[in-house]
Amino acid sequence: MKIGITGHQKLEDSTNWNWVKLEFNKILAQCPKPFTGVTSLAIGADQLFAEAVLEHGGSLAVIIPFNEYEFKFSEGYERQKYHCLLDKATTVNILPQMASDEESYFEAGKKIVGIVDFIVAVWDGKPSRGLGGTADVVKYAKQCQKKVVYLNPIVCTVDELADT
Secondary structure, X not given: OEEEEEEOOOOOOOOHHHHHHHHHHHHHHOOOOOOEEEXXXXXXXXXXXXXXXXXXXXXXXXXXXXXXXXXXXXXXXXXXXXXXXXXXXXXXXXXXXXXXXXXXXXXXXXXXXXXXXXXXXXXXXXXXXXXXXXXHHHXXXXXXXXXXXXXXXXXXXXXXXXXX
């Protein structure tokens, strides 16, 4: 089984990440083994999900939006954490650079949707601020008739989104 992640990098109330982690743990505890978490390792939801996957004995498949993606992470802790998780990945797929970073992020999101059994979305329900954001990936997943487990970290609710 393969489970993908899409989600916010930051939350207004950072304590809500604790709730997100609890929900990741509930979801992953129910997954038949072996399972793989598929992620781009962005800060926030992606990295928290990757850590939870590893804690639950899953493997990581990483989809890198473009070469030199690591330089999008701040030097120091953010970049170190990215490399630490990347080093634990079973597979790494680096996608060719698109015309813009946003297009590359969306392409990575679509690639994740295309290879997973379902996707977990850590999302406030609002439109994306730029192409390739969580809302765009959720919409694409629904168009592909993929199951989407929707975690709203603002109001702390869990739903399964229906296909469009």
